[in-house]
Amino acid sequence: MSSFLDFIDSPLALPARRRFIGHGLMLSGAAVALLVGNEALAATGGKATEDDVRILNTALGAELEAIAAYQVGAETGLLQKPVLDLAVTFQGHHKEHAATLSKTIATLGGKPVAAKAKYTFPTDKLKSQEDVLRFAASLEKGAVSAYLGAIPVFGNRDLAKAAASILGDEAMHWAILRNAVGEVPVPSAFVS
Amino acid sequence: MKAARALALVALASAAAIAHGAGRDPRRGEEIYSRCLACHALAYDRTGPRHCGLFGRRAGSVAGFAYSDAMKRSNIAWNAKTLDRFIADPLKTVPGTTMGYAGVKDARERGDLIAYLESAGKSEECRKAR
Numbered sequence: 001m002s003s004f005l006d007f008i009d010s011p012l013a014l015p016a017r018r019r020f021i022g023h024g025l026m027l028s029g030a031a032v033a034l035l036v037g038n039e040a041l042a043a044t045g046g047k048a049t050e051d052d053v054r055i056l057n058t059a060l061g062a063e064l065e066a067i068a069a070y071q072v073g074a075e076t077g078l079l080q081k082p083v084l085d086l087a088v089t090f091q092g093h094h095k096e097h098a099a100t101l102s103k104t105i106a107t108l109g110g111k112p113v114a115a116k117a118k119y120t121f122p123t124d125k126l127k128s129q130e131d132v133l134r135f136a137a138s139l140e141k142g143a144v145s146a147y148l149g150a151i152p153v154f155g156n157r158d159l160a161k162a163a164a165s166i167l168g169d170e171a172m173h174w175a176i177l178r179n180a181v182g183e184v185p186v187p188s189a190f191v192s
Numbered sequence: 193m194k195a196a197r198a199l200a201l202v203a204l205a206s207a208a209a210i211a212h213g214a215g216r217d218p219r220r221g222e223e224i225y226s227r228c229l230a231c232h233a234l235a236y237d238r239t240g241p242r243h244c245g246l247f248g249r250r251a252g253s254v255a256g257f258a259y260s261d262a263m264k265r266s267n268i269a270w271n272a273k274t275l276d277r278f279i280a281d282p283l284k285t286v287p288g289t290t291m292g293y294a295g296v297k298d299a300r301e302r303g304d305l306i307a308y309l310e311s312a313g314k315s316e317e318c319r320k321a322r
Contacts, residue, residue: 055292
């Protein structure tokens with residue numbers, strides 16, 4: 001997903017970027033298709049709306065919380081290698097999601113939410129490695145459902161596609177965490 | 193003919209019972225609630241506000257939670273009926289909400305979810321959270 005917004009740093013893209021900013025939130029399909037690095041979709045992407053920015057910001061808020069949750073999990077001292085390494089890897093994915101979402105929101109003219117100074121987690125219930133993994137799995141499952149529920153309501157289909165890409169990653173996290181606690185990794189043919 | 197009429201009456205009665213909450217299953221609702229866990233928790237605020245104390249609460253009224261202006265202005269009091277409408281299509285029910293979610297489209301799933309939220313509101317976890 002790092003290519004999602006590569007155009008921002010490209011001198012060739014600067015004139016186009018100025019046009020986007022000038023038009024505020026209602027970007028053309030072509031503009032947002034450029035954001036996701038796929039000009040072939042320019043004719044079909046549709047407009048990004050204020051709703052799209054709100055959806056992205058809600059997703060960003062959840063990603064920032066997930067980063068904090070993995071940090072808390074890692075700092076409990078309950079995770080043993082190689083599970084600890086896995087948790088740190090997953091946290092890194094969430095950091096990448098958050099960075100991409102944040103840049104996209106800003107490029108669309110919105111204001112990305114910042115990480116909260118303090119998050120609340122049920123740390124009193126985290127007594128073992130399994131507790132931490134089950135908690136992480138519940139967040140990942142929720143994230144899959146959240147992206148699944150967001151994808152149909154994006155005005156711009158390229159943003160929906162990008163969200164689907166994140167959904168896929170978080171579904172893999174969920175499956176591996178389920179497997180780590182001895183549950184069937186993929187419990188059904190569909191997610192909801 | 194009598195049998196068909198009787199079946200139709202049973203079907204109507206069943207539909208009415210579902211509409212009034214009979215047959216809603218909070219255990220199934222708890223499973224559906226797992227879809228909400230990216231953003232919500234019962235006892236504390238996350239990306240979305242806490243659900244303890246939800247029934248009877250006015251939308252946008254949890255102290256310290258950063259609601260959208262749309263939610264604060266929605267003039268909704270949460271009950272089974274308003275929750276059903278909102279959960280079915282959040283963006284249509286409260287345009288401008290930050291809950292960018294297509295909604296739970298299945299009426300039975302919504303009923304089960306609302307039954308769980310109502311039941312969870314009376315749980316020890318929610319009593320402690322007051």
